[in-house]
Amino acid sequence: MINFFDPSYEFLKFKKEYIKIFSKVINSKKYILDKETMNFEKNFAKFIGVKYAVGVNSATDGLTLALKVLNIDKGDEIITTPHTALATIAAIIDTGATPVLVDIETDTYCIDPDKIEKNINYKTKAIMPVHIYGHPANMSKIKNISKKYKIPIIEDCSQAFGSMINSQYVGSFGLLSVFSFYPTKNLGAIGDGGIIVTNSKKYSNLLRQIRQYGWNNKRVTKSKGANSRLDEIQAAILNYKLKHFKSMLSKKVKLVELYNENIKNYEIIKPKIQENYTHSYHLYVIRSKKRKKLINYLNSNQIQSSIHYKNDIVNDKIYKKFCRFNKNDLGNFLKLNKQFLSLPLNLNLKIKEIKFISSVINRFV
Numbered sequence: 001m002i003n004f005f006d007p008s009y010e011f012l013k014f015k016k017e018y019i020k021i022f023s024k025v026i027n028s029k030k031y032i033l034d035k036e037t038m039n040f041e042k043n044f045a046k047f048i049g050v051k052y053a054v055g056v057n058s059a060t061d062g063l064t065l066a067l068k069v070l071n072i073d074k075g076d077e078i079i080t081t082p083h084t085a086l087a088t089i090a091a092i093i094d095t096g097a098t099p100v101l102v103d104i105e106t107d108t109y110c111i112d113p114d115k116i117e118k119n120i121n122y123k124t125k126a127i128m129p130v131h132i133y134g135h136p137a138n139m140s141k142i143k144n145i146s147k148k149y150k151i152p153i154i155e156d157c158s159q160a161f162g163s164m165i166n167s168q169y170v171g172s173f174g175l176l177s178v179f180s181f182y183p184t185k186n187l188g189a190i191g192d193g194g195i196i197v198t199n200s201k202k203y204s205n206l207l208r209q210i211r212q213y214g215w216n217n218k219r220v221t222k223s224k225g226a227n228s229r230l231d232e233i234q235a236a237i238l239n240y241k242l243k244h245f246k247s248m249l250s251k252k253v254k255l256v257e258l259y260n261e262n263i264k265n266y267e268i269i270k271p272k273i274q275e276n277y278t279h280s281y282h283l284y285v286i287r288s289k290k291r292k293k294l295i296n297y298l299n300s301n302q303i304q305s306s307i308h309y310k311n312d313i314v315n316d317k318i319y320k321k322f323c324r325f326n327k328n329d330l331g332n333f334l335k336l337n338k339q340f341l342s343l344p345l346n347l348n349l350k351i352k353e354i355k356f357i358s359s360v361i362n363r364f365v
């Protein structure tokens with residue numbers, strides 16, 4: 001069977017180095033918010049091209065904390081996309097605010113900026129675009145709307161570490177931007193982790209405070225807060241992986257290029273990249289109107305695939321009642337969400353495996 005994803009590959013590849021890192025951290029006797037986290041925060045901010053980065057326990061926490069430092073509360077509305085991981089929506093709801101769902105574009109699958117303005121009202125307190133699968137959302141149009149209405153942008157970059165628009169990394173467009181280090185992500189930890197980046201000293205200080213009970217750096221309580229810290233082991237591992245990230249990403253892009261060259265079936269729509277955008281391929285997602293049949297067919301050929309996302313927010317029994325949306329306005333999402341299918345994309349996939357998967361797909365009718 002060709003597995004959909006196997007996170008152990010990236011760890012086994014660097015196992016020796018990781019064992020050294022574990023011993024170093026264990027011997028340091030400092031396991032939470034110390035040198036490793038500070039170094040990683042500095043390096044990560046530098047990589048993205050922003051001034052500050054604040055490590056947290058997960059991107060879900062990061063999104064909630066980013067909303068909280070902007071004083072988002074019950075009664076407020078946050079404009080976002082229905083086509084995202086449940087985490088984006090759960091983070092907004094956790095603050096008491098209402099996610100307002102805006103339809104997606106048919107080519108990038110990200111929020112359609114031309115449909116944002118009609119959803120803005122006096123309750124709108126932020127726009128939260130998601131760079132889905134690793135394709136950047138249209139940040140130039142979203143920034144214009146943000147300026148026009150003076151509404152801040154919080155980028156959900158959980159799936160898009162390494163994605164760029166005109167050579168500028170995503171995460172550097174919003175007032176606050178959040179990345180996930182969940183093990184399957186482009187920069188994955190051996191466990192949970194996330195980070196919030198910003199150019200604002202004020203918000204980075206507030207975030208440092210509320211990630212740890214509301215303490216300032218002298219452990220004096222200044223506000224309410226949570227416990228959401230990136231631990232030293234994860235930070236050290238991520239710091240090491242960050243150095244290898246560009247070569248890992250270029251390997252992934254080569255695998256994607258092989259898929260793009262080899263899949264030739266008019267039933268299948270391959271991912272498209274907008275001009276001047278760089279995709280980081282957290283996932284390689286095709287579309288098929290005969291998805292169920294295709295999944296079974298791939299399975300019978302020993303190829304795993306996966307759907308992102310099965311738990312569609314507008315039909316989610318628990319979450320849908322906390323959101324504001326009109327199904328009639330979500331035509332693209334409702335149509336395309338039945339067609340998305342993610343193909344295997346491991347760094348350990350062999351050229352012959354990609355060619356095999358492509359040839360199997362080419363025979364699908």
Ligand SMILES: Cc1ncc(COP(=O)(O)O)c(C=O)c1O
Pocket residue numbers: 057058059060061084085087088130156158159179180181182192193194
């Ligand atoms: C778009 C998006 N937002 C948020 C998250 C939440 O990330 P985490 O698991 O680090 O909380 C994820 C992860 O699945 C995601 O894909």
